[in-house]
Structures are given as structure tokens and as C-alpha cells.
Amino acid sequence: MLTLALTLLAVSAPGLEDSVVKVQVYSSRFDYASPWRMSPVHGASGTGFLLDGKRIVTNAHVVRDARQILVKRHHVANPFVARVEVVANDCDLAILRVEDPAFHEGLIPLKIGDGLPERKSSVTTYGYPAGGQELSSTTGIVSRVEWLTYVQTGSDAHIAVQTDAAINPGNSGGPVIQKGKVVGVAFQGAPHLQNVGYFIPAPLVRHFLKNLEDGHYDGFPDSGFKTTDLISPAYKAERGLKPDEHGVVVEEVAPDGTGDGVLKPGDVLLAVDGVDIADDGSVALAGVVRGPFSHLVDMKQVGEKVRFKVWRDGKRQDLEATARRIARYDRFRYQWSTPPRYLVYSGLVFMPLDVEYLRTWGKGWPGKVPRAMTWNHFFKESAAPERANEETVVLARILQHPITAELSVGPSVLETVDGHPVRSLAELDDLLTQARLRGKGQLNLGFADGYEETLNLEETEAAHPRILQTYGVRREKNL
């Protein structure tokens, strides 16, 4: 009976269904194993909806690696060409534009709601699951609010709302409607669970839109500190807190994060922006909905102030920090649409150490890659904070040629060139450029695990263009 009532409601809201469009995407992925190459074109579809300002909202993952995007209106035969205006991979949202004025005729922009929907309240998803031509809608209830890893980058986590309304491939990017307003954007399921779908809640969509007001997307800030909960009465007593005082203990503070220079390991974080933190790290989000305190930092725009209340040296202290984004953490994010960074010299392919390169080693890569890569990717920052912002460069592969075929080293972390440390792909490019200007003599490369190799510049200078040609490397670098 409930379902019926809601369907009637949806029908009685004129234009809502027309504003939900099918997004047809032809994409081609860069091949990180041969970073100058692209994979074959692949077609897929998702859903989008119209927002004010003639913007179409969809998921970032719907338009990942897009080469051509077509948008199709409900019950309109001909598709319209669209382009991506902005992509926010970290929250899986994107804005598309259709220039053709005909597209917008008669369309009413949807409105984004405020706050989080209540648990057990009904929501309706609209979209084109499995690519069909007809708009589909299903109704379900809000099951819970969770802190969830967003699969688009595999590295960003935000709150997400779980619902039992069907969310299937093709639904992605579609609006989730409650009382005529968008309470979220459908975006992912749970691979091993039935009747579980997730949508990006309105506060995140609003965060994204607000960030865009200056015409540039800055991304979400990183809290940049690690905490442990204070469930242990012993730990709480050791910190000098009474049993009825609550918070979490700061354990590590990352350079350049929101907590850098403000929080210290050992601090007990009691509140963020005046919201008290429970011993398990949770805070009240809306009504009875609780979520991790990280959400409070997550909701800040980069550059905004964050107030921390901490227990330090036996007293309460109010601290103020600025929300910051840690750029180096991009290496943990899957990359879409942006061409891979690499540098080829004389058959040696160098790349920055990031998750995309590491994924070329296949499933289970963290334990399969040389240990020096694992260390640099995951643990360098904790073990050597002063080197946190150094970019690790790897010899990703070797294109076989008489000069390179006899090298002893395999895929490895490049540490030095002619004795100079290599701290970024750009630095490697500088060092190689200098050497190539010499044009003769030797070039010495030092790798992890004690490997060394030498190149004879006269030989490599002669071989370099030929290797590029043989292997069809159209660009020798993309820094």
C-alpha cells in the first residue's frame, strides 16, 4: 500500500520523470602497463538528472574515461551530445553540460534536499538500470547511514545511505527522491549483499556543489590524523580522563593534513566544532543517526576553520585548525580520464608509484610487488615523515632492445641518478635532460635492494628514437 501511495505521489509531481536522463558513454581506458596506449572503446550507460543552471548531475564513475557522452531524454528519440564540465572522483559526482537549447525545453530542474533522510523513511530511485530505454523507479526504505569507501577512487570514504530500493548498474547517477526533493544520488551496491544499495546523501552533493561556486573543484579535506577509540578504561585512566568523559586518542598526525601543527599524538579529541565525540569515535549526525566524527571534518571545505576540543596535559584546550587536503594521497586513488604519467628513455619506462601502476601487478598486488614498493607506497610516510612528499619513481618495465635486454634489474624503485636522489618524476626528467645534453659518458642508475645499472649515453641516445618507433611510443613522456 505504501508503494502505491508513493507512486501516485511521483506521478503527481509533474516533470520530475522528464528530468531524469539516460547517460550513454563511450569510454576508453589508458593502459597503465603501456601508458602511451589506450584500450578499446567500451560502451556503458548510467543515469543523470537536471539541476538548476542547466547542469546535469551524474556519478563520476558513469563518465570515467569518457570519449563521447550522449544524453537521452525520457520519451525523446534523439540523443544529445554532452560534455563533462567537472568531475569529482573523490565523491563520485560529475556535472555534464548539453549545449543544444532543444535539450532543455520543458525540463524542470530538481531540487537538492537538506540533511539526511530518517531511518526507515521511504525513498524512490529513478534510473535506467541495465541500460533499458524506459525510465524505471523503485521504492524502498532508508536502512541506515554508514561510513563507506567510495569505490570510484577506492580510497575516499564518506557517509553513504543504505537502502533496499533496487540500485543496479545503470541506476548510477540517478536521483533518489523523497517528498519531491533529491535526498541522494544512487551510486553503488554491495557485492555480497542482496537488496543493498547505496546513495550519496544530499549533504555531500551540496558540499560538492558549494565547492564549485568559484568555478574550481578542490576536493574534500583530509583530517590527516589517526585516532584510536577509548573503549579501554585503562587507556582512559592513563590519559587522566574520568570514566564519564569521552573522546578518542590521537595516534599519528600526518604532515600537511588538517591536524598538522595543531593536534599531537596523545591528545584526547573530545569534540569537533562543539559536537561531542563518544568513546567509539561516533558523533550525532542528525536526530538518532550517528556516524564517525571524521564526517564533521569531511563536511568542511578546504580552507575552512575546524574547532577541536582536546584534553592535553591534564586540561581542556580549544584549538583551531584549517581544513586541508593532502595532495600526495592522490597516489592511493584510482585515476580516471587523466592520462598516466610516465617517462620513457631508451626503453626504460619510469612511472610514479601509485595505485594504478601497482594494480598492473594483478590482484593481491600489495604482497606481490617488490617490498620496496610496498614500503614506499604505504609506510614511508609513517617511518620517515620528512620524506612524506617525495614522489617515489619506479622502473615500471623495460622495452627489450639489445641495450636493455642485458640489464640485471627488473621492476624496481629508482633511488638515484648519477648519485642524485630521485624525488619525483619531474626531478628524474631534469636529471635525464642534463645527462642527455652531455650526450656522452655514462649514466648511473641506483635502485632499491642494492641494484645498480649503467647506461652508455652515446648508445642510448642512438637507440632511444628507434625504441620509441619500434614500440609505437607516440609520446616519450607525460610528466
Place this chain on the structure above:
Amino acid sequence: MRRTSSLLLALALALGASACATGGGPRSAAAAPRPAPVSPRQAVVSVIVNGQDPDFGSPWVKGEAWQRRINGLVVEGKRILVHARRLANRTLVLVEKSGESKRYEAEVELVDYEVPLGLLTVKDPEFWEGLEPLRIADEVPVEGDVTICRWLDSGQFEEARAVVKQLRVSTHFPGTTQLLTLELSSPINASGWGEVVVSEGEVVGITTSSAEDTLPTLAAPVLRQFLEQAEAGTYRGFAGHGFAWQRLTNSALRQRLGLGPDEGGVRIREVLGYGTAAGVLKVGDVLLEINGHKIDERGKFKHPEYGRLYFDVLFTDGVNPGDVVDVKVLRDGARQDLQVTLQANRPDDGVVPRYVIDQSPEYHEVGGLVFMPLTFDYMRQWQGWWENGPLYLLVAIDARNANPTRPGERMVVMSKVLPDAVNLGYADLGALLVSKVNGRPILGLDDLRAALKAPQDGFHIIEFDPGQSASRLVLDAKAAEAAAAGIHQRYGLPDPQ
């Protein structure tokens, strides 16, 4: 069929007096008159090993008891030579002969898991009736057919044909010693359990494992060397060289190092902090010759009998720990003659013991927190641990294993938490590498025990290496003490003495 080993001669000449004693003694025994032909049935016996492996997940309990049948070779002096991998964690060893069902108790006289080989004795004189040692060959064939001899569970003796694929240098689990290894190809099932490999009436090897249809087999010279050391009564084990190297096939690198095109040589890229090379060889040295054998740019030398083999075997074949090996290196552009004294491979020379066999795993428990030294056996709780184990531990092993800051140094992990009110909040923690306890650095379980005697203001403060899922935890020292009996009872731990 037998020829004088010219390798041995070369070794004897190069090594001088001390080497003559080791090299010459055993080999002269080999030159004794050849006994009458013996049938393999008379020389191969069935060995039934019963054992019980420890449980590294709950180190205070033992795992399931098991039984395995392997083969043994009767050798001179009423001894049985066996592949030792299956002797690990044994509780009772029994032997059968001639397909008879009567079993005799055997004792393990010597075992070296680094090879791995063991020597059994049987007290009951009746057992030896009808058994004859089979001669172990001086040399092994590098091609052609050989016979794999074994007793089946049914009591039948099987002689199966196998083909020698190649002779190479390899290690045999759980050992890390680089040894002469015959690689056989054979279609027989369920092999690799210490079967005796015979050619022309002499033993040429003992199988150690099987993969697909390939059987790695410890070659006769290794068996002889093991027995000769055992006979001498001063078993010293087998050596390793203690460094890692890279090949020098890149001509530009050769040019930079000042190597001639035909000079061969490999570059040493890491030297273990312990073992044969420590203190003598250096990173960057180019290894040119070992005991007069020229090493090529891919790390091989020309063995007088067996062709091109990896040089690693020059640190084991015919030489024993304590012997001196001549090494010629190119260092900083100059060719130098150096000497290294061979050090036996031991499973616990590094910071992380490669195996813990025939002993209970060490642990220390306080307030339900279980601490253990980090060992390869601990890591083996994770299937395919080398790739799938806890990432931080894998990286830590790689970074620290080769360079203990003191002998006997160990990394200590908090392996798990036995949930109890005293450790509330920590139940999901485990596999964390400990850095400090009560402010003191922890380089072994003894450090941990000492540190726990000095709580800080009534608390035990456990700190972990940064970068892991937890950095620090706190226990109430008195409460932990009070909770001990309850925790021990509930989780079946023995009370500490």
C-alpha cells in the same frame, strides 16, 4: 665408472693444509673397496614418522597428531639416512623392512633441517638382519635413466623409471643451503617422500619434494658429505655465502666497474650482517673467482664434471663450515684476493627465524595480550603468507631480517588478544609489531618480560611501530595480574611457573 674427482683435487690444492684434512679424509674413505652388489630392497626401508606440529595461532596448544610414511636408506655403521623434512616435530619414529609388518622403534641420531637430512639408529639387532648398505655414488649422471626405489603403503617394493632432466644448484625446504640437486622427471604418483634414487647399483640421490612430474633430488655428493661429517663426530652443517648479487651482463656497467669483456664476475648488492661474507665482502664488490673457479657474468662457473652451475655450490660442495675459501674480487677498480671462513647456515641467524622445529613456540601473555617472536612459522598462519601475510610484517621482515643489531635479536608481535574485561577495547587487534613496552625498546621476548616488570604509574604501555592499524595501548598492570588466573582458565593456557 668412478673417476677421481678433479674438483676435489683442485680444492685440495687451493685450500692447503686445513682443507686437505676435510677434503682428503672423507674422500679417501670413498676409495675403499667396493662391496658386493646389493639389491635396493635390502637397503631401502620404510620409515613411519608420527608427529604433532605446534599451533602458532595458539602457541600453548599442540595441533593434530599426524603420521607419514617416508623412505630411508641403510648406510654403513647401521644407520638409516632419511630426508629430514618429515622428521620435524616428531613424536615417534618407527621403521619397517622388507615389506614386513613388524615395526621397530628408531632414534634420531642427527638431523639437519638446513639440508635437510637426518640419520636414524635402531637398537634392536634383529632389525638389521638381511639389510645391507647400498653404496652411495661418487658422481651422479647428468642425463639418462635412473630408478626410483620405495616401499608402498601396501608393503610392496616399487622400482620406477625416471629420467634425469638436469643437475642444478637448489635449496630444499625448509633449508636454505644451495646444494647439488638432480632434477628427475617421473610420472609416479605421490612421490617426493625421500625415495632412494639408484643408478647402476649405486645411490645417486634422495628425493625431497615433487611438483608436477618433477622431483628435486639431493645428489649423492651431498649425501656423502653429510655422512662423512656425521662419521667424523663433529657435524658442522653446511655453509652459505651470506650475500645477494646481481648479474653483470650489462656491458656499460661492466665498463664502469673496470671489468674486461671476458672477465665475468657478478656484483654483490647486499651483504648479510651475519654469515660467511660479513666483515669481508662489501656491497659493490665484483666477485671474480672462488677457489680458483672463474665466475661468469651470470653467476655460473664450469664444474669439471657437471658443466655450468651457479657458484653458490662452491660454498657447499666438498667444503664445510670452518673451512677457508679463497675469493677474488674487484673492489674500487683493484683486484684483490680475500679469504672467507665458511659459516654454517642456521635458521635463526637473522632477526626472523626461518623455522622453529622440535620446540614449542615461545610466547608471553599478559592481561590476555599474547606476544610472540616474529618467525616464518608465525607468518605461515596466513595461506601463501609471502604475499598474503600482514603487509607491515612482510615489509619489516624484508627491512630488518638480514641485519640484527645484536645476536639473537627478534622482532616481537602482539599476535592476538584473548578477550577479557581487563583488555576491553583491544579484542580486534592482532599481528602488530611491538616497538616499545613501558618506554623500553623491544628486541626480543626477554626485553618484553623485563619491561613488564616496570609499569609506568601502574600502567603497561605497549607501543607499536607506526603505520600499523594501532599505535599504542594501555593495560592496568595490577588488574592484568589479577585477571591472569581467569584468563588462563577460560582460554586453556597453562599457568606460568
